[in-house]
Amino acid sequence: MTNLLIALAPEAFLVITALVVLGIGVSAPKARGAITAATLLGGLVAAAALLLHPVDGNFLHGMVVLNPLARLFKLVLLGLGLVSVVFAAESFPKLHFAEALALLLFSMVGMMLLAGTEDLLMIFLALELTSLPLYILAAFAKESRASAEAGLKYFLIGSVAAAFLLYGLSLIYGVAGSTNLRVIAKLSGDPDPLLIAGIALTLLGFAFKIAVVPFQLWAPDVYEGAPTAAAALIASGSKVAGVFILTKILTLGLGHWTGTAGWGQFAPGWAPVLALMAAASVVLGNVAALVQSNVKRLLAYSAIAHGGYLLIGLCAADAPSLTAVLFYVIIYALTTAGAFGVVVIVEKQRGGSHLEDFEGLGKSSPVLALCLLVFLISLAGIPPLAGFFGKFYLFTSALANGRHLWLVILAVAMNAVSLYYYLIVLKHALVLPAPKETVPTAAPASKFLVVLLALAVLALGLAPNALIGPLSNGQTVKNIIINTLQK
């Protein structure tokens, strides 16, 4: 019991922090510095709890499962959440600031619970706890029509996706008789049609969470309309949590029904479905991004494309590919969070996030421009940055599996396309002169964080083993894919 308390201590600290922040918001709504400080402090306490008292084990019949991999992801999610908290100071409306930060904290709690569970019921609740605050945050800029539209769209599509997901999970539960993934994994023999339907509906539900075809429609509008700090968390943390738990469900619980996604040798299972979703997302995301004029929309389409790349790794479903997927999603999240950070600062200086608003950035704030360069070429997969290594690892391991050449070739071709739109942003930021003189507004905390993220992206590109080591050694990835390996 005490172990369970320690295991859940980080989440508990965050909930308490959120309540404290709400309290400060009621008594001193203007003290935004104090509110941010309290939030960050709570986050650091939670991180300390996570790092200083690591507990491993299985509590409450799989509702809370902690192992090194889960703790690593909790830490990453916590970090991404705190990054959004810092950006929030620059991009959220001044009104109800405390509520906004409390909602960010609640969303982080949901993500962290998601990383540490093997139970369908908990997965659904944690997903809802992740999403509900984000729906509200997307609509938080009340004077902006775009924000209201973003919130409504996100909420409506999210609810439909949640319904799909809940239906799918309950069918899986009905067939397996348990919500525990390890018990579900004991199902064998011929697949039950209800199970197939359950898997299909679950995949559709997750398509929303990680923004891939066919539930990708919300992403551009939400990324554009939502306050940028909220969009940053939607693009980074929410995606990491979604990919992690999807990996866990598919490999730990449903590893028997992988199927094959090789060209001309489709075998029934979730892999061929994922392969089609991946192919559609990679093509749609990269092609649609070509014509965007708003950087946030462009990042949204690039997010769809990157979701597709991730699914390619999931299709391969062996230990190296899954390590590659998890590595890639973390790198992607760090990079995207950084790119949104640059957008936050530019928006504050120029009042918009259109391509024209980036013009002359290289001259007015070279450090920021350099960071943007790092983030975008990492997303494009150019060495020596982490994004290149992520793609390299992902494609190599998907190819080593021997069946996914068609997907990889498609992805590589589309990746060449993606370079074009990333370079368009860089052209505006570095090549074109500023239309009018702008006064750089100080945003020291955000700027510091952006530089930090850029350094992290560079460092992980030079020494990827710092992250791949923990992901691929011993008990980690093997923990979640044990069934796939035994198959």
Add this chain to the structure above:
Amino acid sequence: MSLALFWIFAILTLLFAVGVVVFRSPVSSAMSLVMSFVGLAALFVTLDAFFIAVVQVLVYAGAVMVLFLFIIMLLDLRTEERRPVKLAAWAGGGIVLAGFLVAIARVISSLPGATNTKPEILPGLNDVAQVGVALFRNFNLPFQIIGVLLLVATIGVVVLSRRELK
């Protein structure tokens, strides 16, 4: 007998659910929703889940619907204008849908696992006391999380619906 009841209530539930979307008057839609919920409750009864059936009626058909009607009244919603029906669009959509359903049915019925017996789920939880024990003992953590979820929803409603003083 129970199979016949299942079909009757299932069809009723679905018909009224369609009604929610089709009716143009908000009040008719809301009343359809009530009927749909009642049908759902009856389905729960046929599954021997009496407690959930009762909760379904009390909470959804009762409390939630009253709130719906209040809001409809407060906002003074009028009947929606009827849009002209595009026959071609309906026919096209119907054909695609029918084809999709046939394809799904054929795939599913061709799977050999269709005749597997389903496992027993949980022993019946019909006693309110049993439900309470299960909720606070076995499912305590999810219960707490739902508490946080409700807090989030409350914050959202307050923040988003509040009229700001200038």
Add this chain to the structure above:
Amino acid sequence: MTQVSPLLFLILVPLVASAFIFVGSSARRTALIASLVNLVFVLALFAVFQTGDASYQFVSSTPVIPSLGIALTLGADGLSLIMLLLTALVTVAAVAVARTPDKNAGWFYASLLFISAGGLGAFASIDLFFFYMFHELALIPTFLLIGIWGSGDRQAAAWKATIYLALGSFVLLLGLIGLYLIQPEGSRTFDLRSVISMAGLGVLGDGTWVYLLLLLGFGILVSLFPFHTWAPQAYASAPPPAAMLHAGVLKKFGLYGLIRIASPILPEAVTQFANLLLILLVGNLLYVGYVTISQRKLDWMLGYSSVMHMGYIFLGFAALNVFSITGASLLLFAHGLSIAALFALSGELRERTGTLDLAEFGGLAKPMPFFGLLFGFASFAAIGLPGFVGFPGELLVFFGAFAGGEPLMDSVNGVEIFALNNFQIATVCAVWGVVISAIYMLRAYRRIFFGPVSDRWKGLPEISGVPRVAIVTLLVVMLVTGFFPNLLIRLLASTSLWL
């Protein structure tokens, strides 16, 4: 191995220098010092290099991702050392002739240094992953250099070059991954030496498709016909130092890679597709050569000529014998220096006259006799006249290629006679290539420097100062190695043993 290779220092110098530039040290001076330091350093490496030893020297290896067999393994043999010297020389020359731009000077010099670091890293890598990665380091700087400081339709040129180069790189990456995957499972590695020894043991899987991917990827990067259209436009628009570094150094990466990777590991595939490559390289030599003759502007002409000259090196690679490969290696060096000198001179010319249209020039030898002399020497070097290092290179390639392939016999009325095989036909075409390059180089030389001098050009200032020293250095190196090609061939002879 814990020892640190001196080659790492070589790569780090430009990167550290660009970091210094970003924190505010004087851009031009820092870049010049860094490139001079590197040149001295490479010369020191030459001094301590053991000529008779065919294996890699100065080796150090740091595991980066052990589970994938990736390590930062640096090392140099004769061929890499020659390429490193080329890179260091061209970098010094490029920085020396660069005109500091009004805006973003820091970004300008940092980009040049990044290209240089990319070239150095690629030529010093034994690990194929890093070999690729270092080359990619130069992609974005190239885009920036052309896009920001270029001339003419620089945006279009920058896009075209970047998309072509990126596409080529991605195909190349697939090829390298393929090379990794045809290794037996469990011992997969990116270490070139291990892969070569595996090839020797015959444990590699079918490498045909890998070779095709490599040929396509490297081919796009080297502007192999018909994937060459990005190159002339990019070089015409690029600022002179960028064109020097790219045409002189980076473009050699693809051919270096083919010689390094394909010839020892996939010789069967090279032989199997030799005819395809021969057709393409004859396209480079004759078709592109013809296009070069018809150019009206000096920068475009030089761009096309740099594409055309790749044909000789491809020929040396395709024939796959010791002579031809040694010749190809010499040509890598020779062409890198000569094209760099020519781009430097054309940049100086544009700086003085504001145009590069051949029709507008005439008689420039009067106001600028020394400039004319330098241009003449550089043209002769590009054609491959005796006395310049291009001459032994072309000679070896022609001899090697003529001996390439199976001798072909034909019989006329029952009498056996020799017939030309495809390699020999290609060699004959290649010799005509020399004539073509003589035509356009000499014609350009005559148009610019001889004839009546118009009043516009009477007061042109002579080339002087740092650029003069830099270009003279390039020419002197070409002359010295041209008269004493053994200085280089001695280094290559041991390298060519692995064929």
